[in-house]
Amino acid sequence: MITILKGVWPLFLAIGFLMTGNGLQGTLLGLRATFEGFDEATIGLIMASYSSGFLLSSVLTPKLIGNVGHIRVFAAFASVASTTVLLHAVFPVAWFWMLLRFCTGVAIAGLYVVAESWLNDASTNETRGKTISFYMVVTYACMALGQSILLFVRPESFLPFIIISILVSIALVPISLNDTPTPRISVPRSISLAKLYNNSPLGFVTCLAAGMSQGALFGMGAVFCAKIGLSVVQTGMVMAAALISVVPFQFLIGWISDRFDRRWVIVGSALLVAALTISATAFGNTGFLQMIVIFGLFGAFSLPIYSLAIAHTNDFLEVDEMLGASSKLVFVSGCGMVVGPILVGILMTYVSVNSFFAYTAVIHITLAVFAIWRMSVRSTVSVEERGDFVHVAVRATQVAAVTAVEEAEEQDGLA
Secondary structure (H helix, E strand, O other), X not given: OHHHHHHHHHHHHHHHHHHHHHHHHHHHHHHHHXXXXXXXXXXXXXXHHHHHHHHHHHHHHHHHHHHHOHHHHHHHHHHHHHHHHHHHHHOOOHHHHHXXXXXXXXXXXXXXXXXXXHHHHHOOOOOHHHHHHHHHHHHHHHHHHHHHHHHOOOOXXXXXXXXXXXXXXXXXXHHHHOOOOOOOOOOXXXXXXXXHHHHXXXXXXXXHHXXXXXXXXXXXXXHHXXXXXXXXXXXXXXXXXXXXXXXXXXXXXXXXXXXOOHHHHHHHHHXXXXXXXXHHHHOOOOOHHHHHHHHHHHHHHHOOHHHHHHHHHHOOOOXXXXXXXXXXXXXXXXXXXXXXXXHHHHHHHHOOOOHHHHHHHHHHHHHHHHHHHHHHHOOOOOHHHOOOOOOOOOOOOXXXXXXXXXXXXXXXXXX
């Protein structure tokens, strides 16, 4: 690990600052929007705007990098992200926040693409697997760290917005001073959405479900916590629990999925999440400690589902189709992340606050039923013929997804 960090520590440092600031910003805006009196449907639209911008930028940024280079793109997007977060506090108007969140999504995705492509290029065949794993640990740990800042600041004040702006701005320093040669971003062979679905209907639907579920979690989780009466500090700790718990469980779930039918792992994970959320809905608004447990287990079993979808889809594709498929799956999950907060916001406004858990239960039950049906009409690929599971966050860009697939291919080739 020391050898890996020796060459790429500036990149991890930049990613750490970005993830810390971005993790804090999502929860902060959910809480601040609630304090400003926005209804849940409006907040859902605001949060979905971020996902829309993120999705668009994830597709367009690699082309922009090809035109002007990594450093210029990173500097421009860091400036945009640093400025837009401050404007939230200056103009607390719903429609303006939607525009700001869209711009933030474009900027943050662009920053991720630069950092992830540079990280991929700086890795070797021998270190890429460990680098990806460490990248995911840094991602979740720093996003959780961002929640902890709420222990020391009041979301009603201007200070947390300043802190986020500083964190994003500081991320520019290690990237700008990094002496690693700027990488090239290759464009993978394209594959249509129709062909992707025909090759692996379950992988397609699972990616969409993962995006819809996790979009609701990250977009409306803090709003839900505030609505059931949790304090700002408690809300930050609950959201952090969902991020921290996935770190150890991703390795366990990945290990199981490489040795047994991945579809049963998807079914089991989905049903566990559904059981958790149904129990929370049935028993009404539970206390802080119960929320810690529920959100922690939710993150542990729901967040790795996206990676299971990528691994399952690749089991049914030709090698030269995998990279293009990974890019399309990012698009599919991104569409889910746009839809998720909107639907949950509408349900929480016009039905009840507990619709947050009811929604996630329906999504995961539907996924489990669809997976069981697919198992009845199609046999799986044997363990010997499958690639390895590599964890990818649903918020990752196409670069991270493609990198993960490359790693899986190399592991498979060495087996």
